Amino acid sequence: MALIDVKTAAARLSTLVDGLDETTARGDSVLPGWSRGHVITHIANFSRAFTRQVDYALRGELVEVYDGGRPARDADIEAGAHRPAAELVADLDQALTALLAAWDRVGPEDWSRPILHRNSTLAHGIDATWRELVIHTSDLGLGPTPDEWPAHFCTHLLDFLRPRTPDGVHLILRPSDGPVWENGTGEDRVLTGTLTALTAWYAGRAQIEGAPELLPWP
Template sequence: MALTDVKTAANRLTELLAGLDEATARGDSVLPGWSRGHVITHIANFSRAMTRQVEYALRGELVEVYDGGRPARDADIEAGAHRPAAELIADLNDAITALLAAWDRVGADDWSLPILHRNSTLAHGIDATWRELTVHTSDLSLAVTPADWPAPFCAHLLDFLRPRTPDGVHLVLHPTDGPTWENGTGEDHVLTGTLNALTAWYAGRTPDSPVDGRRPELLPWP
């Protein structure tokens, strides 16, 4: 994963939301119970949280991802989701600008520095940034869908989500436009479709084209 991929995802998101009006901001996202305002607020809050992870890591320090943990994270999303559209976008743009600037300060020898986000490293943190920006852009239910996810991103997301395959299941994905992907052991579940459709299904999103085969019940996101 390269920083250029994160910047491309960030640009796609900000361009998609340029000129957001009130009705669109209040409209439903694809995430149950969340408006687009909720998704935008979450991305902005995540961006600030990850910026802090980067800044502290570069100083040789660790800091919690969200002060107050998951309850405070969820409360902040709900509190910010209903702001005027212009305020939502200004906040998002400021947060993403700061995050990209933070990633620009990471040197070649810094990627192994630890962070508390998933108890991982800066290298994993930039992957998480790529996932958050890319997946949630399609969650806005605007012009971008999982069918627009780049093939390298689909490959990355499938591998990240391997823990979703339940015990006793040998999951085989046969993309019509890519190599076969397998995970787990046990009863065979063979699915076919485009790479993007299969990845969308595995990510818990609605595929834009058919996925054929017997689908197992997946575990939550890791």
């Protein structure tokens, strides 16, 4: 993917939450148990964490994604979710601005630099940033849905989520508006629909009747 995809996703998110009011901030997101304040806080915290991943990588150093690991990540989301709407939006804008500035500092020779996020590289890290911004923008439940995910994003996400296919299943997705996609070995399970609907199901954001139960996110 290209940095422009990340910048496009960030701009869309910022525009979406601009002027967020208190009632909307406290309202339910698409994610069970999370308000929109939870989602916004998570995106802001993720953005800061990834800014740090980039900054350290460019110095030839490694750093944990979240100090204190998953428990600290979850506690920080809960602690920040109930802030006033204006504070949520300002924090998100500041975090996204810093994140995009960090990615702008990555040169052509830097993409192979290692990071601790998934024990991968900056090239994989910008893909992770893209996924977080696009998916969680839909999770806010403020208008954009997975039906609007770009085709090249869907293709990327399907390939990233291949480990979700259960053992013993040969999963065959036949989108009405795209090429056939296959993964796994075993019993054939064929699902049909639009590319976005099938991708949303594989990402845990939609239901498809008769679909197999998926494994956790990789």
